[in-house]
Amino acid sequence: MAANLQWAIGRVRVTRVEERIASVPWGGLVPDGAQHVDACRPWIDPFMSDDGAELELSVHSFIVETPEHVVVVDTCIGDTDEFSLPGDSGFGQRLATALPGGLDAVDIVVCTHLHFDHVGWNTVEVDGVRVPRFPNARYLATATEIDAERDEEDAASYARSIEPLAVAGVLDAVAMDHRVDQWLSLEPAPGHTPGHVVVRITDGDDVAIITGDFIHTPLQFAHPEASSRPDFDRDQATETRRRYVAELANTNTLVLGTHFGPPTAGYIKDDGAVSFS
């Protein structure tokens, strides 16, 4: 298990806590990726298996500590193997240990979207009933995402990890440009799902984004047209990736990849060819 990585964006501290890393053949997640691998070396190497045949899909949470709030962005898969990727039973304890003040200290949980690998530790089973895992937190998801149609797996995940929040009265359906505080805001990044958002962190000139799943591997910065299999609307997802590459290339915006294995964060460069490091 990789040690927790940490970054400072001005006064905001971000900590990555890993649940697991899965090696996935390109064809299983980004089918058009394999043909671009060689052209993207060497900068893509840390994000692949040694032979380049598989991308390393990391599943992790980001703890974001602003001067006002303790926030967890996405809560991974959970202590379950009922979905297409099993979780890691030790993750809940690792996350609690990494949180200064433990689970009680969390004010806000942000769900970039509602796929099972982003909401699994939202709740915990107590006496046969699922209840919020973070007892003092409001949980934020976009209204668009909450209202979206769900397939069978998403519906099972919703019942397990979102519905109990609504029952407990701690689920807030927010706008896609919702602002959490002076340092933290959401912004629309649809395509992977209808209500998918990016999380933006700003303190003065220091800026970072947490990608969510508008991108699964940095290779897609160089080839935004290479869709991810689970993208709900591939054209819209491509447009979202293109927009972020155009906006962020050659800037000081730190990009924190929600599914990027260590080093997880980097900067987009465009010197005729796009790279990420």
Ligand SMILES: [Zn+2]
């Ligand atoms: Zn995901």
